[in-house]
Amino acid sequence: MNPLEVKNLSKTFKSRTFPVFGKLQEFTAVNNISFTLHKGEILGFLGPNGAGKTTTIQMLLGVLNPTEGQISYFGKSFSKHRSEILKKVTFASSYIKLPSKLKVWENLDVAGRLYSVPEPQRSKKIESLLKFFDIWHLKDKLNGGLSAGQITRVMIIKALLPDPEIILLDEPTASLDPDIAQEVREFIVKQKKEFGISILFTSHNMDEVTQVCDRVLVLKEGKIIADDTPLALAKSISKAHVHLKISSGLENAIKFVQKECLTYKQIGFEFSFEIDESDIASALIALANSGVVYTSVSIDKPSLEDYFLSVSKKNK
Amino acid sequence: MNFLPISAIFFRHLRFMLNYLNKLLFTFYWPFLDVLLWGFLGKYMQDLQGSNNNLEVILLLSILLWACFARLGMEIFNALIEELWTQNVINIFASPITLFEWIAGVLSFIILLSVILISFLLLAIKLFYSVSILYLFKNFIIFAPFLFFSGIVIGFLILSILIYFGMRAAEIAYVIIWSFMPFSGVFYPVESLPAWAQKISSVLPMSYIFTGMRAYVLQNVNPIPYIIKSSILILIYGILFLFLFFYMFNKSKNKGLNRLTD
Numbered sequence: 001m002n003p004l005e006v007k008n009l010s011k012t013f014k015s016r017t018f019p020v021f022g023k024l025q026e027f028t029a030v031n032n033i034s035f036t037l038h039k040g041e042i043l044g045f046l047g048p049n050g051a052g053k054t055t056t057i058q059m060l061l062g063v064l065n066p067t068e069g070q071i072s073y074f075g076k077s078f079s080k081h082r083s084e085i086l087k088k089v090t091f092a093s094s095y096i097k098l099p100s101k102l103k104v105w106e107n108l109d110v111a112g113r114l115y116s117v118p119e120p121q122r123s124k125k126i127e128s129l130l131k132f133f134d135i136w137h138l139k140d141k142l143n144g145g146l147s148a149g150q151i152t153r154v155m156i157i158k159a160l161l162p163d164p165e166i167i168l169l170d171e172p173t174a175s176l177d178p179d180i181a182q183e184v185r186e187f188i189v190k191q192k193k194e195f196g197i198s199i200l201f202t203s204h205n206m207d208e209v210t211q212v213c214d215r216v217l218v219l220k221e222g223k224i225i226a227d228d229t230p231l232a233l234a235k236s237i238s239k240a241h242v243h244l245k246i247s248s249g250l251e252n253a254i255k256f257v258q259k260e261c262l263t264y265k266q267i268g269f270e271f272s273f274e275i276d277e278s279d280i281a282s283a284l285i286a287l288a289n290s291g292v293v294y295t296s297v298s299i300d301k302p303s304l305e306d307y308f309l310s311v312s313k314k315n316k
Numbered sequence: 317m318n319f320l321p322i323s324a325i326f327f328r329h330l331r332f333m334l335n336y337l338n339k340l341l342f343t344f345y346w347p348f349l350d351v352l353l354w355g356f357l358g359k360y361m362q363d364l365q366g367s368n369n370n371l372e373v374i375l376l377l378s379i380l381l382w383a384c385f386a387r388l389g390m391e392i393f394n395a396l397i398e399e400l401w402t403q404n405v406i407n408i409f410a411s412p413i414t415l416f417e418w419i420a421g422v423l424s425f426i427i428l429l430s431v432i433l434i435s436f437l438l439l440a441i442k443l444f445y446s447v448s449i450l451y452l453f454k455n456f457i458i459f460a461p462f463l464f465f466s467g468i469v470i471g472f473l474i475l476s477i478l479i480y481f482g483m484r485a486a487e488i489a490y491v492i493i494w495s496f497m498p499f500s501g502v503f504y505p506v507e508s509l510p511a512w513a514q515k516i517s518s519v520l521p522m523s524y525i526f527t528g529m530r531a532y533v534l535q536n537v538n539p540i541p542y543i544i545k546s547s548i549l550i551l552i553y554g555i556l557f558l559f560l561f562f563y564m565f566n567k568s569k570n571k572g573l574n575r576l577t578d
Binding site: 054061062063065082083084085087093097100102106112114115116117118142 | 318321331332335336402406409414569570572573
């Protein structure tokens with residue numbers, strides 16, 4: 001039994017140009033998507049702005065009713081067993097806040113109670129997580145007085161508090177310092193490995209997605225257009241970037257890339273061009289034969305970011 | 317019903333009130349000011365008439381009962397406004413808590429608040445007036461539960477609007493609750509109102525309680541018929557507005573609760 005199964009999920013928003021009498025307009029934000037989150041898997045959720053990621057997450061949390069389709073957690077229908085399911089499903093988002101006039105400890109205590117975490121486990125768990133995320137000293141500080149990074153850490157603690165089986169993380173490391181972000185990533189992977197937690201993960205940081213996610217779903221205009229590992233998606237983009245520092249023969253290099261119809265960029269003696277990975281060796285030989293002398297060469301293999309950019313460009 | 321989620325809502329609002337002095341001030345200052353203004357006005361008018369017609373007691377009782385209705389009715393929808401204002405609504409409704417548990421949590425906080433508020437106002441009356449607190453309290457306790465339930469019922473009507481329209485309707489919520497005051501006969505008999513306004517009064521549970529209270533204190537008239545009429549209306553509106561709230565909550569989820577904070 002999979003922790004989460006989504007079948008033919010759609011969401012269409014209806015609105016009128018003017019209240020009551022206006023023309024009815026329809027917008028489909030999520031269009032017939034189906035996917036599965038496996039046990040102990042970190043599933044990345046990628047897509048350009050407006051692709052339907054947030055709408056899908058809202059439906060998965062039960063704060064937005066789907067127009068069509070089924071959501072099942074642990075083999076049970078979400079619409080019929082909402083409360084029972086949500087005890088094991090938590091979330092953290094950089095875009096959702098906790099009450100600013102409540103202290104850190106108070107906010108986490110309220111969250112623990114909401115998820116029916118009994119005492120003394122609740123207090124012990126809050127203490128250990130606050131210490132792990134290095135914000136124990138902030139426990140009596142009002143949430144409104146925290147920095148963006150500290151707020152994000154409190155939100156992640158909130159998500160981990162009830163020992164969930166599934167966590168929905170919406171850009172959890174946005175606004176974190178790089179060292180803390182790395183710690184959070186490592187912590188997430190550790191939770192997955194040690195406790196078999198399944199995680200749905202959205203992020204705009206492609207390196208992060210590549211590092212953390214086992215599989216990635218790519219959404220575009222409300223539809224899933226790809227479902228594969230980050231590596232496989234990156235490999236689907238055949239173009240690599242070759243960077244050269246040219247000491248002489250710059251004109252010949254430009255002539256070469258123009259003749260081969262390659263995309264290139266030149267700033268001073270820094271020269272880079274985009275080429276199929278399989279053609280790199282022959283291109284470098286051809287450049288050398290045409291009198292191009294370079295002092296350094298570096299090659300960027302296609303990454304998930306390249307894939308994401310190609311999807312976004314197609315979107316436009 | 318699970319106790320822990322209910323306690324979460326209870327402590328969430330209690331701690332907010334204790335941490336935020338403005339909220340404490342807002343809840344206690346205005347009813348206290350009402351006690352001073354209306355109480356001294358009643359005392360002055362009683363002295364002016366040279367009569368012993370309990371005008372001072374009537375006005376003080378009216379203030380206490382109105383506090384039960386309006387202040388505590390307001391606290392119900394304030395609980396939701398507070399979640400919308402702090403963008404906490406998703407944290408609450410994406411948790412396992414049921415809507416009944418949320419309501420139970422809010423009501424348990426309001427019951428505690430009402431006990432503290434009324435005790436505070438009775439203490440203020442003791443300090444500023446020579447009225448017997450025991451006499452005042454005995455009369456108050458007969459009518460207070462019905463005003464309290466009326467406040468809850470009207471609170472649900474306003475919640476139904478807020479849960480669909482979100483922060484855009486926050487100002488309207490306060491307008492609605494205070495708009496009941498002139499038709500409820502808080503400080504004057506509903507017979508003083510024009511005929512069309514009396515028709516509105518006749519469908520408000522609060523108007524029967526204030527009328528019954530005045531008849532009982534001034535003329536020792538049995539208040540039971542007034543209380544029965546008020547209770548029937550509370551029951552009808554209670555069922556109606558509770559269903560309306562659940563219906564509007566689900567309708568709001570068709571558009572997404574996230575939009576409510578916009």
